[in-house]
Amino acid sequence: MKKNDRSREIGRFQPLPDDERLICRCEEISKGEIRKAVHDGMFTLTEIRRYLRTGMGLCQGQTCAKLVRDIVAKELGISAGELERAAARAPMRPIEMRAFANEGNGGE
Amino acid sequence: MIRYDLIVIGAGPAGLSAAIEAARSGLQVIVFDENAKPGGQLFKQIHKFFGSKEHKAKIRGFQIGSELLEEAAQAGVEVVLNASVIGLYLDKEITVRIEDRLLHYKGDTVIVATGASETMVTFDGWTLPGVIGAGAAQTMMNLHFVQPGKRILMLGSGNVGLVVSFQLLQAGCEVAAIVDAAPRIGGYGVHAAKVARCGVPFFLSHTILQAEGDDGVTGVTIGEVDGNWNTIAGTEKHFDVDAICLAVGLSPMSQLLQMAGCEMEDHPKFGGLVPTCDAYGTTSVPGLFAAGDVSGIEEASSAMIQGRIAGAAAALRLGYFSENEFVLRAEELERALSSLRQGMFAPENKGKKLSATEEGCPVSEHLLRTGFLTEDEIFCYPGVKKIKGIHPVIECSQNIPCNPCQDACARKCIKVGERITSLPVVDEEVSCSGCGMCVAACSGQCIFLVDEEFEEDYATVVIPYEFLPLPRAGEKGIALDRSGKELCDAEVVGVKSLTAFDKTSLLTIKVSKEMSMRARFYKKGVRVG
Amino acid sequence: MRISEHPILGIPEQKKEVEFTYDGKIIKGLEGEPVAAALKAAGIIIHRYTSRHHSPRGIFCAIGRCTDCVMVVDGMPNVRTCVTPLAAGMDVRTQYGVSVKSMDAGAQYEVSVKNLDDRAQHEVSGNMETTNEIAEKGR
Numbered sequence: 001m002k003k004n005d006r007s008r009e010i011g012r013f014q015p016l017p018d019d020e021r022l023i024c025r026c027e028e029i030s031k032g033e034i035r036k037a038v039h040d041g042m043f044t045l046t047e048i049r050r051y052l053r054t055g056m057g058l059c060q061g062q063t064c065a066k067l068v069r070d071i072v073a074k075e076l077g078i079s080a081g082e083l084e085r086a087a088a089r090a091p092m093r094p095i096e097m098r099a100f101a102n103e104g105n106g107g108e
Numbered sequence: 109m110i111r112y113d114l115i116v117i118g119a120g121p122a123g124l125s126a127a128i129e130a131a132r133s134g135l136q137v138i139v140f141d142e143n144a145k146p147g148g149q150l151f152k153q154i155h156k157f158f159g160s161k162e163h164k165a166k167i168r169g170f171q172i173g174s175e176l177l178e179e180a181a182q183a184g185v186e187v188v189l190n191a192s193v194i195g196l197y198l199d200k201e202i203t204v205r206i207e208d209r210l211l212h213y214k215g216d217t218v219i220v221a222t223g224a225s226e227t228m229v230t231f232d233g234w235t236l237p238g239v240i241g242a243g244a245a246q247t248m249m250n251l252h253f254v255q256p257g258k259r260i261l262m263l264g265s266g267n268v269g270l271v272v273s274f275q276l277l278q279a280g281c282e283v284a285a286i287v288d289a290a291p292r293i294g295g296y297g298v299h300a301a302k303v304a305r306c307g308v309p310f311f312l313s314h315t316i317l318q319a320e321g322d323d324g325v326t327g328v329t330i331g332e333v334d335g336n337w338n339t340i341a342g343t344e345k346h347f348d349v350d351a352i353c354l355a356v357g358l359s360p361m362s363q364l365l366q367m368a369g370c371e372m373e374d375h376p377k378f379g380g381l382v383p384t385c386d387a388y389g390t391t392s393v394p395g396l397f398a399a400g401d402v403s404g405i406e407e408a409s410s411a412m413i414q415g416r417i418a419g420a421a422a423a424l425r426l427g428y429f430s431e432n433e434f435v436l437r438a439e440e441l442e443r444a445l446s447s448l449r450q451g452m453f454a455p456e457n458k459g460k461k462l463s464a465t466e467e468g469c470p471v472s473e474h475l476l477r478t479g480f481l482t483e484d485e486i487f488c489y490p491g492v493k494k495i496k497g498i499h500p501v502i503e504c505s506q507n508i509p510c511n512p513c514q515d516a517c518a519r520k521c522i523k524v525g526e527r528i529t530s531l532p533v534v535d536e537e538v539s540c541s542g543c544g545m546c547v548a549a550c551s552g553q554c555i556f557l558v559d560e561e562f563e564e565d566y567a568t569v570v571i572p573y574e575f576l577p578l579p580r581a582g583e584k585g586i587a588l589d590r591s592g593k594e595l596c597d598a599e600v601v602g603v604k605s606l607t608a609f610d611k612t613s614l615l616t617i618k619v620s621k622e623m624s625m626r627a628r629f630y631k632k633g634v635r636v637g
Numbered sequence: 638m639r640i641s642e643h644p645i646l647g648i649p650e651q652k653k654e655v656e657f658t659y660d661g662k663i664i665k666g667l668e669g670e671p672v673a674a675a676l677k678a679a680g681i682i683i684h685r686y687t688s689r690h691h692s693p694r695g696i697f698c699a700i701g702r703c704t705d706c707v708m709v710v711d712g713m714p715n716v717r718t719c720v721t722p723l724a725a726g727m728d729v730r731t732q733y734g735v736s737v738k739s740m741d742a743g744a745q746y747e748v749s750v751k752n753l754d755d756r757a758q759h760e761v762s763g764n765m766e767t768t769n770e771i772a773e774k775g776r
């Protein structure tokens with residue numbers, strides 16, 4: 001299966017009864033919003049993140065990453081494993097800009 | 109930038125073990141952990157561990173944690189707390205946030221032992237205050253002595269869900285029910301039986317439909333699901349609870365390894381995304397190792413051995429171990445690890461439905477659906493025999509890697525044998541002294557001493573008891589059966605709390621003779637009706 | 638709500654009782670325990686209201702990962718109360734979005750910024766935007 005296949009036909013957005021359920025707790029993004037975003041053409045997790053801010057809040061996707069991935073995969077009709085993985089990059093934990101300003105200082 | 113022979117990320121069971129092993133071989137080791145206290149989740153584990161002596165079986169998790177810390181200090185391991193590693197870069201360089209500074213360190217080898225994070229499920233109302241992770245419940249009650257709620261519903265019947273439910277009861281909370289969407293209990297049968305006999309009902313093939321409340325949880329509605337996970341209308345059940353605990357699984361916290369460029373694989377067997385590793389935890393990036401839950405979800409006992417192996421591998425890489433020394437050490441550790449990975453709950457059996465034990469005993473479907481064995485079923489297992497006088501009744505029905513009962517019996521009347529997953533066998537030829545060591549040693553609390561000849565019409569049953577207040581000898585109350593239902597009147601005729609029992613007290617209750625194979629728990633009070 | 642004696646862990650280690658304020662009210666807790674534990678022991682489970690749907694949130698993971706339990710502590714927003722040790726005299730406030738100010742049109746909430754130094758004030762307004770976000774935006 002080709003990754004990010006834009007020509008993939010996924011049909012029209014069909015509302016579901018649990019569309020209003022929050023998935024990303026930090027940014028308060030619902031299941032319906034994520035599903036709609038896929039139909040708007042956001043086929044990868046990176047695009048979803050930039051489009052909706054899922055996993056971009058204070059917790060850095062600790063809680064919702066897997067949930068979002070499963071929803072997107074289901075909407076695309078593929079398995080979660082086939083979906084391109086979202087990038088993992090620093091910082092892995094919430095960190096104040098102040099700490100970055102102190103980068104490299106000290107260290108015994 | 110500061111250089112170390114080995115940087116370990118995470119001071120849990122795997123990370124500390126790795127650091128100890130490497131430091132003992134002469135490496136200069138530093139461990140970073142984001143928490144204020146080391147030990148990872150070990151200090152929340154108040155139950156006795158499974159395994160055998162070499163795996164620290166029958167020792168409680170928090171005590172193993174203390175032992176590890178002591179060993180680490182003796183080995184000269186430097187542990188830096190409140191230190192979040194926020195990046196792992198090429199050439200094994202890391203960035204660590206300590207207080208309000210961001211520092212760079214470089215390791216000639218790096219072992220990532222970041223553990224796991226809790227997997228969550230969603231349902232209506234899942235963001236309400238009062239809906240918490242099972243780990244949160246453990247943290248609140250076992251570290252901070254604050255009850256997470258008065259009456260709690262547990263979602264998830266894996267070992268975490270079962271163990272935390274029991275801990276909630278020990279903390280004085282009520283557990284309204286244990287719910288799981290799967291059709292069978294996922295954790296050890298003995299863990300399920302411990303909570304079932306306290307009267308906690310199991311709802312398998314059920315899921316949470318809604319958490320109720322405006323400002324916090326006031327109740328929960330569950331419903332039955334069919335084979336396609338769709339709710340069956342009309343099966344809704346309501347519980348008044350003030351907390352809902354989620355114990356639906358763990359995922360490896362492997363982002364740092366992904367960031368470092370390790371080849372990754374995603375497999376349900378590991379619980380999620382893990383680095384591709386060899387038997388020593390070596391990843392595709394030279395000098396970078398993974399150990400513990402981050403390389404696949406298992407128990408803390410296996411994490412500690414994996415940590416030792418990775419620590420030895422790091423020592424080999426830097427030339428602190430010769431090839432020969434390493435092979436000997438690794439063989440020893442791998443043997444210990446593979447003995448833990450056997451039996452019905454071995455990684456390769458995940459999700460499989462087994463119908464018989466290694467011995468050919470039937471697997472109780474009743475146990476997997478309700479949390480307890482029926483009275484007829486228990487005689488199928490080699491630990492349950494009709495014997496005159498006092499004798500152990502071992503209601504152990506699954507092949508799990510555990511054998512403290514064998515070591516506990518000074519008279520050798522319990523045999524597990526070479527294979528530590530084998531069901532314990534009670535030897536009718538050897539007489540039992542009634543010392544109770546096996547009862548207290550059983551991490552699954554599934555051993556009882558039964559004496560059907562105590563008095564003409566009365567029998568005694570010795571039960572393990574880990575609750576407060578501790579009943580007193582002479583006290584009259586009620587015997588409960590394996591499902592926690594009131595069975596008959598009972599009198600406490602003995603209470604033993606020895607140091608050797610390690611906080612498990614032994615209650616001897618006197619019940620009418622015909623109840624000796626049914627009475628398995630005790631509560632204070634007077635029977636109604 | 639507090640466990641005075643535990644069958645396995647025994648009697649908890651003695652900690653000094655201290656006073657702190659929760660939304661201006663004086664509350665007692667134990668020095669060094671997480672702020673979230675002190676609040677839970679006092680029966681308080683709402684830590685914040687979210688900015689978009691204005692829904693209540695409380696403890697979820699209790700180990701500093703989920704960031705649901707954040708509150709405004711001593712003028713600093715987004716403080717993870719489950720991993721922040723309690724100290725005498727702490728000023729703990731319900732967080733609304735990223736500030737102590739309620740977004741409820743009708744509600745009156747006192748915004749306590751009078752004792753804050755310049756740096757803390759700056760953090761109240763600037764909050765903790767992470768570089769992940771900046772990196773994402775920048776690409």
